Amino acid sequence: MSDLHCPACGASKIRLAHRRSLSDILLGGLTIYPFRCQLCADRFRTFLGRRTPNPRRSFERVEVSFPVWFKPRRSTYPDEMGQEGVIENLSIRGCRIRSTTPVAIGSRLELEFQHSNDSFPITIEEAVVRSSVNGAIGLRFTQLRRSDERRIRQLIDVWLLELLPSSR
């Protein structure tokens, strides 16, 4: 599978994408599947030549463990440090945080996380809470500055394996 590359950015970090439309299903019969570039999010179809299950996610999350601080978006206390947690997994589209602070589904947060001791924190301008179960908070990024997105992309590029999961 390592000969598959993203047509938009040329990266080899691609994964099968979730099949959702009728044409996805029909073309799937010919094993022409949608793929997602994990670095630039480009979605494209290509012939695979073997059947695979429909993946639940289009963006594979890499397992990480980074300290994170989060607070409500447009907090009334802009200098507030925020609540602490740990980022447990990360993709260019979202992450999961472990924290004892309760958050409401649908609420919007601003986050800041540090992926190494000698780097500036990466800021997620806005993330929406999609799930919150037993201290595991699922988030989808809705606003991200280009420079922060580029740094997350670099992290994913380093941490994500080349291979498609089904070909391991």
Ligand SMILES: [Zn+2]
């Ligand atoms: Zn790409």
